[in-house]
Amino acid sequence: MIVAAAQFAPVAGDIAANGETVAGLVRAAGAAGARVVVFAELCLSGYEPSLIRDTPALVLTEDDPRLEPVREACRAVSAAAVVNGPVRTADGRAAVTSLVVGPDGGLLARYDKQHLYGIEREVFAPGGADGRFTLDGVRFALATCYDNRFPELAERAAADDCAVYLASSVLSADNDSFEKVYPVRARDHGLTVVLGNALGANEDGVAVGGAGAWGPDGRRIADAGGTEPGFVLAEVG
Numbered sequence: 001m002i003v004a005a006a007q008f009a010p011v012a013g014d015i016a017a018n019g020e021t022v023a024g025l026v027r028a029a030g031a032a033g034a035r036v037v038v039f040a041e042l043c044l045s046g047y048e049p050s051l052i053r054d055t056p057a058l059v060l061t062e063d064d065p066r067l068e069p070v071r072e073a074c075r076a077v078s079a080a081a082v083v084n085g086p087v088r089t090a091d092g093r094a095a096v097t098s099l100v101v102g103p104d105g106g107l108l109a110r111y112d113k114q115h116l117y118g119i120e121r122e123v124f125a126p127g128g129a130d131g132r133f134t135l136d137g138v139r140f141a142l143a144t145c146y147d148n149r150f151p152e153l154a155e156r157a158a159a160d161d162c163a164v165y166l167a168s169s170v171l172s173a174d175n176d177s178f179e180k181v182y183p184v185r186a187r188d189h190g191l192t193v194v195l196g197n198a199l200g201a202n203e204d205g206v207a208v209g210g211a212g213a214w215g216p217d218g219r220r221i222a223d224a225g226g227t228e229p230g231f232v233l234a235e236v237g
Contacts, residue, residue: 001036001136002032002235002236003034003038003164003166004029004034005038005194005195006022006029006038006040006224006231007199007209007224007229008025008199008230009201009207010040010042010043010044010047012045012048012051013048015058015066015085016066019066021229022043022044022073022081023069023073024073025230025231026070026074026079028231029077029231030076030077030078031077032231032233035078035079035135036080036082036140036166037079037082038166038195038211039081039082040168040198041084041168041196041198042084042085042096043083043084043168043198044067045058045086046202047203049119049120049123049124050119050203052123059087059088060088060097061087061088062087062099062107063107070101071106072105074101074103079103080101081101082098082100083098083101084099085097085099087110093124094123094124094125095112096113096120097110097111097127098144098168100142103135108135109131109133111131111142111143112126113126114147115147130160131143132157132160136237138164139163139164140164140165141157141164141165141191142166143166145169148167148182149181151184154189155188157189158189158191162191163191164194164236164237165191165192165193166194167194167195169195169198170207171208172204172206182214184218186217187216192213192216192221194212195213197210199227209225209226209227210223210225210226211231211232212232213234213236221234
């Protein structure tokens, strides 16, 4: 199976514009053979916790009509998309949520970030369950940025027969995760780790791209580079 790791610079607070960008990348990656496309943390809103806190309209629902372009793109190329944004929980609060839109445009899975970082704790509700989905016989695990600092998530994924660990993140140049987190999770647990990252300025700093993948031996097998929006393909499973 081919998975695409995507990167772009989200427009702060513009769900519609970011959704269209996501949809375009899904269509392009699907046309290139990708069956799953993974995007950055809060790619739908931009990584802007304070703005999300102060702008209730930025909080999505699972069936939000603003995501219809993404659903249409998934149907058009028969690919799944892992898109992350502020999504309402059952108690009305927002979570940092990965929605997995399936190849039929339906909701394949939902994962709410469990380990919140810094100001996120003031804005979002933490998740309480691991994220999983299966496509074409390949089992995937979901994790979001700071989650990846906690090796037990990858350990549970491996124990649950997952082959691929999908990480939606926002990483700046001074973040050591490229060397000390993602390859280690891959090597220690025999997983293919696929990273969706952002580009550009955000509330946390400046994201540096580098979306891509590490094989089960911890070696880089795909790297989208640090400057251009787009995606890179990796064979997994």
